[in-house]
Amino acid sequence: DSGVTQTPKHLITATGQRVTLRCSPRSGDLSVYWYQQSLDQGLQFLIQYYNGEERAKGNILERFSAQQFPDLHSELNLSSLELGDSALYFCASSVGSGEVDTEAFFGQGTRLTVV
């Protein structure tokens, strides 16, 4: 158990819909990272929040957004869903802002299936 909790574990929804994925970081971790893993692809970095503020942005679509709340949990919102959005979405947390020598601890992921 990494200490990072993601809910729900599975999600099936129709195209055009909107979903919210939730992540609770390890106790004491200030950074939350979101990643997408599609079939046959590596982990793609989407976005990072550090202590409530957006810190870094990766390959995140405009239809996707995220936020980190005062209690440090984070939500990833995916809207106007397309079939190609079907993937595993991982959340990770780390103590610092992502500087050198910081390991990130991953949650078990949310499997999103868009039908």
Next chain:
Amino acid sequence: DQQVKQNSPSLSVQEGRISILNCDYTNSMFDYFLWYKKYPAEGPTFLISISSIKDKNEDGRFTVFLNKSAKHLSLHIVPSQPGDSAVYFCAGNYGQNFVFGPGTRLSVLP
């Protein structure tokens, strides 16, 4: 542009032998590298890391080698065990994020 490459999508090794997983990177800004292991339906788990100022780091059966001039790192698992069968991701770290390779699926055959 793939900053981290793992050119072998899969690798099969006999139990007890050495597994060598390779990773190449293009971004000279990386100053820390990590290996993650991922079982099906689970999140990746941290395995071993290496700072760019080192060329080798060892932890039990796992050793990571870094060749900065070649922008290449490798993970050695000796001896390989069936429980090592998983997908292994190499990642480079710089600034505030981690860049992952596509992963190599290791199968350790009994």
